Amino acid sequence: MTALLERVAKAASTTAFGLSAAAVAFFLLAAALVVGFLFWQTNNLLTNQVLGVLTAEARILSSEMKVGGRAKLAETVAAMSHLRGTGLYYLADAGGVKIAGNLNRIPPELTEDTHGGVFSYQPAGDDSASHLAVAIPVDLGSDVRLIVGRDIEDQRAFADSIRLAFLLGFGVLSVAGLLGGLAVSRLILNRMDAITATSRSIIDGDLTRRIPTSGSGGELDALAGNLNEMLDRIEGLMSGLREVSDNIAHDLKTPLNRLRNSAEAALRDPRGAEAYREGLERTIEKSDELIKTFNALLLIARLEAGPLEESVETFDLGRFVEDVTELYMPAAEEAGFALSIEAEKNVFVRANRQLIGQAVANLIDNAIKYSRGGEPGSAITVRAYREEGRPAFSVGDHGPGIAADDRERALKRFVRLEASRTQPGTGLGLSLVAAVARLHHGEVRLEDNQPGLKVAVLLSGKCMIAASPASGSADSDVSAGIAAQ
Numbered sequence: 001m002t003a004l005l006e007r008v009a010k011a012a013s014t015t016a017f018g019l020s021a022a023a024v025a026f027f028l029l030a031a032a033l034v035v036g037f038l039f040w041q042t043n044n045l046l047t048n049q050v051l052g053v054l055t056a057e058a059r060i061l062s063s064e065m066k067v068g069g070r071a072k073l074a075e076t077v078a079a080m081s082h083l084r085g086t087g088l089y090y091l092a093d094a095g096g097v098k099i100a101g102n103l104n105r106i107p108p109e110l111t112e113d114t115h116g117g118v119f120s121y122q123p124a125g126d127d128s129a130s131h132l133a134v135a136i137p138v139d140l141g142s143d144v145r146l147i148v149g150r151d152i153e154d155q156r157a158f159a160d161s162i163r164l165a166f167l168l169g170f171g172v173l174s175v176a177g178l179l180g181g182l183a184v185s186r187l188i189l190n191r192m193d194a195i196t197a198t199s200r201s202i203i204d205g206d207l208t209r210r211i212p213t214s215g216s217g218g219e220l221d222a223l224a225g226n227l228n229e230m231l232d233r234i235e236g237l238m239s240g241l242r243e244v245s246d247n248i249a250h251d252l253k254t255p256l257n258r259l260r261n262s263a264e265a266a267l268r269d270p271r272g273a274e275a276y277r278e279g280l281e282r283t284i285e286k287s288d289e290l291i292k293t294f295n296a297l298l299l300i301a302r303l304e305a306g307p308l309e310e311s312v313e314t315f316d317l318g319r320f321v322e323d324v325t326e327l328y329m330p331a332a333e334e335a336g337f338a339l340s341i342e343a344e345k346n347v348f349v350r351a352n353r354q355l356i357g358q359a360v361a362n363l364i365d366n367a368i369k370y371s372r373g374g375e376p377g378s379a380i381t382v383r384a385y386r387e388e389g390r391p392a393f394s395v396g397d398h399g400p401g402i403a404a405d406d407r408e409r410a411l412k413r414f415v416r417l418e419a420s421r422t423q424p425g426t427g428l429g430l431s432l433v434a435a436v437a438r439l440h441h442g443e444v445r446l447e448d449n450q451p452g453l454k455v456a457v458l459l460s461g462k463c464m465i466a467a468s469p470a471s472g473s474a475d476s477d478v479s480a481g482i483a484a485q
Helices: 002-012 015-081 153-203 219-253 254-268 275-307 317-327 327-334 353-370 404-410 429-439 471-483
Strands: 087-093 098-101 117-121 131-138 143-149 313-316 338-343 347-351 379-387 390-396 442-446 453-458 464-467
Touching: 002 015, 002 219, 002 317, 015 098, 015 131, 015 153, 015 275, 087 338, 098 379, 117 153, 153 219, 153 317, 153 390, 254 275, 313 317, 313 404, 317 347, 317 353, 317 379, 317 390, 338 464, 347 353, 353 379, 353 390, 353 453, 404 442, 429 442, 453 471
Parallel strands: 338 379
Antiparallel strands: 087 098, 087 143, 117 131, 131 143, 313 347, 347 464, 379 390, 390 453, 442 453
16 A cells, blocks of 8 residues: 555655646646636526516506506406416515515515615524525605516526536546546656666666657657667667677787787897888888788777768769779779669768768779689679669679678688688778678678679668759769769
8 A cells, every 4th residue: 555655745845746746737628718618608698587577577567557457457457476497576566565475575685776686584484594586676656665586496506406417527527536646647657767777777888778658659658669760770889899809809910919029020130220120111011011900990989979960962873883983993993893873863861971981992902802813704883873762882792702691700800711811901891881781871782793792782761862863964963963062
């Protein structure tokens, strides 16, 4: 029981309950205003009906007075007083002596009021309670005084029943609203408790925890989904940081040791100055490789941590890929490859031109490096195209390819599938391409080129601005897009 009271007290102290209580209060206030207005209008209608009947009777009795004098009037009032109904009458002479009627006296409330009004009276033969009535005086001259009224006890009982129904309804609505507010507050509090517990676990170091969702697709689910995506991103960045640290410790330690040993060997070489020069040259070459590796790592880290919006520009993806590919034509021919381009023109994208070019260059460089040039079928094909409304480019070769089980691992940093590592490289080329794809909300697919490897980079559909068939207008659009940057 104590635990239940504590939960109710906790739910009642939440902002959600406060908002629910405020909403219920505003609803009840609005309902009270509407009901009060309806009640006032109904009461006015009934009152006007009674006054209308009394005014009509007053005209009839005035006619009786004019036609038959006071005697005829007394006869008519006496006759009407004996009828079983709600009519009330009091006819008296100028001295106040009663002549006819079913009222015993002029009501004190009407003694001074010449316009009539509401009064209480005790019906003859009913001693249980006084009744409420309304009456008006009838102007018949100074010889007689006539009061015509109606018993409105039924109207008052009706009004009391309506008032009681309204009060009970408001009470039920108030209680139901507060209970509903407590239930809603408790539901929200449970979700908030789950979010708080998850965030506390994450603060304590458990980055694998995620905020549970109910599957309803509501605002809280949307908030939880966004927070979970943010946590995925943070976990990925932290994992990447740990991975980089581990890779630096394992992969860069060896070349640094070799660099040191090379310098030490040069110092100990008995040939003297010539050996020193050779040692320095080797040291510079190895240092350049290390600088390239660190630059690649810094670029990947900057891509994964920085926003894209500030560096995008509009350009023709097919034409740009073609330009980058042509730069590698001489190197490919020298290595014995037939480098070809299949670029769909006028596919305009908003993307980081420098990074897209770096990704294309990395893929062509990998294809040249790890394929066998000078042999039949030594061809490299670069394509720029659209796939399912998404801009894409790919580089395919006919080299040894990558086994299906190793393709996901090949996109990680410092992963070199060449066991002997006879080819120069840092193992960061595909990682950089994957980072460029992620930055553009796209993906990298490693596919079998039958034989060989095909690396396809699919950018997000949001990157594509237009795909116009008219090349003339395309140039102007590109120029306008670039000028707008």
